[in-house]
Amino acid sequence: METPGNLFCVAAPSGAGKSSLVKALLELDSRLAVSVSHTTRAPRGQELDGREYHFVDEASFRAMVDGGEFFEYAQVHGNFYGTSRRAIQQRLDGGEDVVLEIDWQGALQIKKLFAHAVLIFILPPSWEELMQRLNRRGEDSAEVIAQRMGNARTEVAQARHFDYVIVNALFETALFDLKTVVHSQRLKYAAQRRAKSQVFASLGLG
Numbered sequence: 001m002e003t004p005g006n007l008f009c010v011a012a013p014s015g016a017g018k019s020s021l022v023k024a025l026l027e028l029d030s031r032l033a034v035s036v037s038h039t040t041r042a043p044r045g046q047e048l049d050g051r052e053y054h055f056v057d058e059a060s061f062r063a064m065v066d067g068g069e070f071f072e073y074a075q076v077h078g079n080f081y082g083t084s085r086r087a088i089q090q091r092l093d094g095g096e097d098v099v100l101e102i103d104w105q106g107a108l109q110i111k112k113l114f115a116h117a118v119l120i121f122i123l124p125p126s127w128e129e130l131m132q133r134l135n136r137r138g139e140d141s142a143e144v145i146a147q148r149m150g151n152a153r154t155e156v157a158q159a160r161h162f163d164y165v166i167v168n169a170l171f172e173t174a175l176f177d178l179k180t181v182v183h184s185q186r187l188k189y190a191a192q193r194r195a196k197s198q199v200f201a202s203l204g205l206g
């Protein structure tokens, strides 16, 4: 599927700093919109329905799957997560750039549908640092942290399928790297041709 807008998928094991990086990127870049996913997991802390996620029960999620309402969906840490067509199609068609903060399974599904999607994987600098970050976050029980560390091994192994890899050792450096990827994608010939079709047409560029 070709769209005028660019599509970025950011994946990482939990604790690598993906959410903070994407949040900072969105604050700096008004041309970028984030897609709000649907999930069957319960809201955490200050999360609001319709802001961080659309929180739905499993029956509603399955009904959406059966109705073909998702571009992609996956089971992550025991819950379902999905990107609805409604969440991104209109924006991409309108030429907006969209970022999806999703897991690696979803990112690979998106790449099959949108060949121009840019897949970015955020790595922690080490297993030790990842463990420390998960503990420091103080959001999850020891059992959940152990499960997340186990899943992280599988997730990190998928980085090889991504277009770009950013090691989040220092937040500011990783944010700079992320901005650079977004910016350079916008300058690619195909992306410029999609975004600036009139200029290209007037210059006789196909």
Ligand code: 5GP
Residues within 6 Å of the ligand: 011, 012, 014, 037, 038, 041, 072, 073, 074, 076, 077, 081, 082, 083, 101, 102, 103, 104, 105, 106, 107
């Ligand atoms: P959390 O429960 O910590 O918010 O998210 C758990 C994982 O699910 C994260 O890796 C997050 O990026 C991923 N995730 C969030 N939304 C989606 C989605 O729409 N699709 C997929 N495949 N993964 C998602």
